Amino acid sequence: MAVDMSGASEALRAFVAEAPAAREPHVAFLRQAAAALAPGARVLDVGAGEAPYRELFAGTDYRTSDWSGTTHTPDVAVDVVAPADDLPLEDDSLDAVVCTQVLEHTPEPWRVLEEFARVIRPGGTVILSAPLTWYLHELPHDYYRFTAYGLAHLLHRAGFVDVDVQPMNDSVSTVAELLRHLRWIIGSPEDGHEGSRGTAGVLLAELAGVVDQAAWLDSQWLMPISFSAVARVPGGE
Structure with missing residues (x-):
């Protein structure tokens, strides 16, 4: 699936070029999701690593988080250092949580989604992706792969509504x-x-x-x- 990369930074272009079939759909998906957020929306990118998609959320109050054991060394330090299932944030304090390719690295992903539901305000949004077909990576912390039905089940279990799960490539x-x-x-x-x-x-x-x-x-x-x-x-x- 060809994705319009016009306006993308050289850093984002290089990141996508490493695995285009996996990452080009993320650019399209996150652009659309970011466009649906109100200007200045409070957004936390959980498990952000080096935050390769930061620029796609330029119109929001975008912050990042990652756990203390991360192997990533971002140029910009993360704003919140904490595990994804125990964020040091108040209830209903965010408009959206972004979480791309992270759930497979969490031992109990249902707890992570419950935590997202806690920190997102009523009416707020979770924006995530998770793999079905990929090789082992970031070992030893690689625990799961997800079907569309599994993701939907976990999101409903955590209390989310209007759940929309879609395949990202053929x-x-x-x-x-x-x-x-x-x-x-x-x-x-x-x-x-x-x-x-x-x-x-x-x-x-x-x-x-x-x-x-x-x-x-x-x-x-x-x-x-x-x-x-x-x-x-x-x-x-």
Whole structure:
């Protein structure tokens, strides 16, 4: 899915280029979600890491949080250092929480969503994404993968309403993106096969380009890399 990157910073362009099938849909999704927020809305990006999507929320009062054990070293220090399920914020103190590709790294994601419901004001919004099809990463803190129905269940359980969960890319693009990443997934031990692994990586990347050509044929999107979700805290009408 081609996404308009005009106006994006070089940093965001470089970040997206590392995994375009996974990250281009995030740019489109977060732009739309940010546009739906009121100017100056109080937004907390939970598990923000290096906050690659910060610029998409330029019209809001955007803040970041991450836990003390993060492996990320952002150029701008996070505003709140705390685990996602225990934020040092008052009830109903935010207009929105953003949380992209973080729930899989939390041992009890239902508690995280309950915490979001606590700190978001009535009528406020949670904006999140979580993976279905991706390899192990940020080990050892990689605990879950989510279906659309699983995400919806957890959001409803936490008390959210108007839950809208959508696949973020087609299944063919998922396979192609994983083929590109296989060069790194298979590792690089010094066992005498480094050259063969390098050659295999090039061939897999070329195969990914061939596979991508069939992406337009997917009519169901049953195996996306990730799902997006938007939901609302009841009240505030």
